[in-house]
Amino acid sequence: MTATAHGTDLIGLDERWSPHNYHPLPVVIAEAEGAWVTDVHGRRYLDFLAGYSALNFGHRHPALVAAAVEQLGRVTLTSRAFHHDQFGLFCQELAELTGTEMVLAMNSGAEAVESAVKIARKWAYRVKGVPQDTAEIIVAGGNFHGRTTTIVSFSTDAVARADFGPFTPGFTVVEYGDDQALAEAITDRTAAVLVEPIQGEAGVVVPSADYLRRVRALCDEHNVLFIADEIQSGLARTGTLFALDHAGVRADVYTLGKALGGGILPVSAVVGRRDVLGVLKPGEHGSTFGGNPLACAVGRAVVRLLSTGEFQERSRALGAHLHRRLGELVGQGVTEVRGRGLWAGVELTSVAGRAASEALMARGVLCKETHDTTLRVAPPLVITEAEIDHGVAAIAEVITELG
Secondary structure (H helix, E strand, O other): OOOOHHHHHHHHHHHHHOOOOOOOOOOOEEEEEEOEEEEOOOOEEEEOOHHHHOOOOOEOOHHHHHHHHHHHOOOOOOOOOOOOOOHHHHHHHHHHHHOOOEEEEEOOHHHHHHHHHHHHHHHHHHHHOOOOOOOEEEEEOOOOOOOOHHHHHOOOOHHHHOOOOOOOOOEEEEOOOOHHHHHHHOOOOEEEEEEOOOEOOOOOEOOOHHHHHHHHHHHHHHOOEEEEEOOOOOOOOOOOOOHHHHHOOOOOEEEEOHHHHOOOOOOEEEEEOHHHHOOOOOOOOOOOOOOOHHHHHHHHHHHHHHHOOHHHHHHHHHHHHHHHHHHOOEOOOEEEEEEOOOOEEEEEOOOOHHHHHHHHHHOOEEOEEEOOOEEEEOOOOOOOHHHHHHHHHHHHHHHHHHO
16 A cells, blocks of 8 residues: 555654664554544544554543543642652552552553562562572463563563563463463462463463463462453453453452553553552652553543443443454454454464555554464444444455455
């Protein structure tokens, strides 16, 4: 697809002045509302990705924009050197929504995971009695928890790891979904098990409920923390507040991000048990922007939207429709559709994911591949059935044309 001069110039600036650490589709977005975005030439596209779940409530949700604008007129940043009037309320309301006891406010999802790792290690030393500097955290193969040096240390993705060593020790990788391998990996030095209840970057891989229940049981048996990374899967994406809720179990600690910022600014948090998060003391961990007034005001508005259950119900009902329609493509260029709620991994038979994404863009639907052959579909939860049908019809056309 050939862009006009204006779009080409803007893409050229990206290419000239920014490292090529992303491979975006050649579309330049200038405006957005709800489930739709508009490029610099005035063409509208259906957003079938929602910022990897950062836009669960759609683009520029009125309640979230209003909260941000109101707070912008008051105070945006104090640092945690001082108290401000939004922080305690944000922590209380998020804890009550999630059924947890304490909230550590951060910015990015990777920060939340890094924070959870530090908390788990300190808990292991101070509470469990693991010998200093020997704590281990068990993770799952195929994971994606962020891109910091420590996090890529336990990634199994060669692209994420190559040329970034030496790596941080203290992590054991076992196969995702294999509770027997997990049981065999646990030792007296194990501080925590860190897993995604649904693996997003791996292609929206859903484990059995029995596996997640077994993770919980093993953690209980061995006095190990269960850390659930719900940065992509949480906050109504799968039809419940947490994806882990589908298995009927609770984690000791959850990492949250993406949708917590309402698609307006980065907001993340670690939420969980008081006796776990409470191991942190002044000076041991922090963030200048973590829990800032603007972030807390927007985060509180997100909590209000989720507290009604409307978006969880939309994800359940519309997700059933999405999976039913995508399921009709199995055997016609699609081998499998995985996922839950308004989240799906569409495994393509003979079409490369990148080519499919580009062809979809040409039809006015924005989606993105992961791991070459999988389309990851995650529309905003404000999408309609008719818009879902439009997006799925475009996928069907692409498969027929390119297959």
